[in-house]
Amino acid sequence: MSRIRAAYWDPDGATFGIPTFWWRGAPPGYATRRQLRAAGLRPGGQPIAAQVLWQGVGGTRAAYLYRVDLARPKRTATTAQLRAIRAALLARRTCPTCRQVCSYYIPRSLGECTDCAYPQEAAA
Template sequence: MSRIRAVFHDPDGSRYGIPTYWWHGAPAGYATRRQLRAAGLRPAGQPVAAQILWRGVGGIRAAYLYRVDLARPKRTATPAQLRAVRAALTARKTCPTCRTVQPYCIPRSLGECVDCAPGGPR
C-alpha cells in the first residue's frame, strides 16, 4: 500500500471519526448518492456510514458513503407534481411581450424572447 493510500486508510474511524477509505478502496455494501441514484435507490435519511478521501484539485476531497442495505427505492413523482413541473417549464418558455410559447427558455437577462428583445431580429 502506498503512503498516500495509507494516510486515508482508517476502517475503524479512530483518526477521522467515521470509517475512511482511499479512492476505490471501500468495501462492498457502501455507495455514494450518485451510485445509489443509478441503482434506483435513495439514502432514506440514514446518516453517513463512511467516507472516501483523496488528494485532488484544491486539496483533500471527500465522498460520503451510505449503506446499500439501508437504502430504499426512489420515490416517483405524482401526477400533480409532474403537471406542476410541466406548467413551470411552459411559463419559462412563454414570452411576456408577445405571449408566444418559444421552443427555448426565455433568457432572464432579456426578460422576453429573442424576437421581442431590443436588437433582436424583427
Template sequence: MSRIRAAFHDPDGTRYGIPTFWWKGAPAGYAARRQLRVAGLRPGGQPVAAQILWRGVGGNRVAYLYRVELALPKRTATPAQMRAITAALTARRTCRVCGVVRPYCIPRSLGECVDCAYPMEEAA
C-alpha cells in the same frame, strides 16, 4: 500499500471517527449519493456510514458513503406534481408581450422573447 493509501486507510474509524478508505478502496455494500441515484435509490435519512479521502487540488477531498442495504427507493413525482412542473416550464417559455410559446426559455434579463426584444434585427 502506498503511503498515500496507508494515510487514508482507517476501516475501523479510530483515526477519522468513521470508517475511511482511499480512492476506489471502499468495500462492496457502500455507495456515494450519485451511485445510489444511478441505482434508483436514495440514502433515506440514514447517517453517513463511511468516507473516502483522497488528495486533490487544494487539499484533501472527501466523499461520504452510505450503506446500500439501508437505502430506500427514489421517490417519484405524483401526477399533480408533474402537471405543475409542466405548467411552470411552459410559463418560462411563454413570452409576456406576444404570448407565443417559444422552444427556449425566455431570458429573465429581457423579460420577453428575443423577437420582441429586438424587433429591428428580424426585419433586416
C-alpha cells in the same frame, strides 16, 4: 500498501471520526449517492456511514458513503407534479408581451422574447 494509502486507512474511525478508506478500497455494502441513484435508491435520511479519501487537485478529496442495506427506493414524481413541471416550463417559453410560445426559454435579462425586446431587428 503505499504511504498515501496508509494515511487514509482508518476502518474503525479512530483518526477521522468515521470509517475511512482509500480510493477504491471501501468494502462491499457501502455506496456513494451517485452509485445509489444508479441503482434506483436514495440514502433515505441515514447519516454518513463512511468516507473515501484520496489526494486530488487542490488537496485531499472526500466522497461520503452510505449503507446500501439502509437505502430506500427512489421516489417517483406523481402525475400532478409532472403536470406542474410541464406548466412551469411552458410558462418560461411564453412571452408576456405578445403571448407567443417560443421555441426557446425567454431570457430573464430581457423579460420578453427577442422579437419584442428588439423590434427593429425583427422587422428587418
